[in-house]
Amino acid sequence: MKRLYLLLAIALVATLLVSCGPRPTPAKPSAENFRVVVIGKSVHPYWSNVELGVRAAARDLGLREDQAIFFVPPTEDVAKQIEVMETYIAQKVTGIAIAPSDPAALEPVMKKAAEAGIIVTTLDTPPVEGSVSLVYIGTDNYAAGRMAGEVMKQLLPEGGKVGIGRGSDTALNALQRTQGFLDAIAGTKIQALEPVNDKEDAARALELANSVLSAHPDLAGAFGVYAYNGPAWATAIKEAGKAGKIKLVCFDATTDIINGIKEGVIHATIAQREYDMGYKSVQLIYLIATKGKEAAFAEMGVKNGVIDTGVDVITAKNLKEYEAALDARGIPHEWTTKGWEPPSQ
Numbered sequence: 120m121k122r123l124y125l126l127l128a129i130a131l132v133a134t135l136l137v138s139c140g141p142r143p144t145p146a147k148p149s150a151e152n153f154r155v156v157v158i159g160k161s162v163h164p165y166w167s168n169v170e171l172g173v174r175a176a177a178r179d180l181g182l183r184e185d186q187a188i189f190f191v192p193p194t195e196d197v198a199k200q201i202e203v204m205e206t207y208i209a210q211k212v213t214g215i216a217i218a219p220s221d222p223a224a225l226e227p228v229m230k231k232a233a234e235a236g237i238i239v240t241t242l243d244t245p246p247v248e249g250s251v252s253l254v255y256i257g258t259d260n261y262a263a264g265r266m267a268g269e270v271m272k273q274l275l276p277e278g279g280k281v282g283i284g285r286g287s288d289t290a291l292n293a294l295q296r297t298q299g300f301l302d303a304i305a306g307t308k309i310q311a312l313e314p315v316n317d318k319e320d321a322a323r324a325l326e327l328a329n330s331v332l333s334a335h336p337d338l339a340g341a342f343g344v345y346a347y348n349g350p351a352w353a354t355a356i357k358e359a360g361k362a363g364k365i366k367l368v369c370f371d372a373t374t375d376i377i378n379g380i381k382e383g384v385i386h387a388t389i390a391q392r393e394y395d396m397g398y399k400s401v402q403l404i405y406l407i408a409t410k411g412k413e414a415a416f417a418e419m420g421v422k423n424g425v426i427d428t429g430v431d432v433i434t435a436k437n438l439k440e441y442e443a444a445l446d447a448r449g450i451p452h453e454w455t456t457k458g459w460e461p462p463s464q
């Protein structure tokens with residue numbers, strides 16, 4: 120009898136463990152019905168590079184084009200991101216990788232997806248703490264923001280006012296970059312102005328850069344937090360006739376940014392590896408779906424729920440080496456340094 124009770128108790132504990140345990144891993148899809156969706160934040164060459172990564176991964180995995188879907192709204196649009204998530208949850212896709220423009224607002228729908236057995240990951244901009252996102256694939260934005268601040272410190276040893284343009288007041292990558300930058304310049308004579316927010320609208324970013332410049336004729340530097348912010352500052356600075364004088368540090372390495380470096384209006388940029396973010400998002404979801412979470416994490420080197428894609432700090436000095444490194448890895452870029460030489464000092 121005692122033995123029977125013991126067996127019953129074991130069975131009960133086992134049942135409880137199973138029902139309270141982690142969500143069941145989604146059913147292994149056959150290559151036929153595998154579908155992954157990558158949702159970005161705005162229409163921009165930065166996101167086109169992410170899409171190139173998505174396409175390349177799909178090709179390398181032997182997927183059909185319709186098995187790797189890429190979507191971005193025109194500008195920052197949290198409601199649209201939620202709506203698109205809902206659409207693909209209803210279609211029961213295999214996995215969704217999203218760059219949440221507002222992580223708190225996106226979390227409930229990400230949770231809904233996870234509960235429906237969809238593999239949910241994030242890229243480019245991190246989710247809330249304790250999110251259902253299994254892995255964040257992207258830049259360590261706080262560290263990268265600090266790098267930008269360190270570069271600004273070197274460029275402005277005497278200090279001065281620095282304008283900050285960014286595309287979101289909710290996306291964690293914008294907030295963490297700004298914080299890293301502010302922490303790096305703390306205790307120096309650099310005075311950061313209140314960040315201006317264009318909501319990922321490049322035309323608005325230019326208007327805001329122009330208005331900061333005219334409100335502060337003594338502006339010594341500018342920090343462009345998102346990919347189009349550097350070029351927006353560059354245009355405003357050139358129009359004000361202050362190219363080279365106002366020190367400009369920004370993020371990313373799209374064609375207009377590289378041109379800004381070649382012209383000497385952009386002093387440095389923190390280049391993210393957005394192609395890898397797109398590529399690895401598809402690859403990871405595919406591996407989780409086909410081999411299970413543990414094997415996928417081991418294969419992809421997931422550490423504490425993160426795949427840090429890394430950054431490159433680019434100036435006129437190392438631009439040629441940067442291009443050579445991209446070429447060596449087969450990463451496409453429209454710009455070239457052919458026929459251009461860095462200034463001698």
Ligand code: BGC
Nearest residue numbers: 160163165344345346347370
């Ligand atoms: C950011 C993205 C943003 C993009 C805008 C990048 O620096 O990482 O989150 O959408 O700029 O073009």
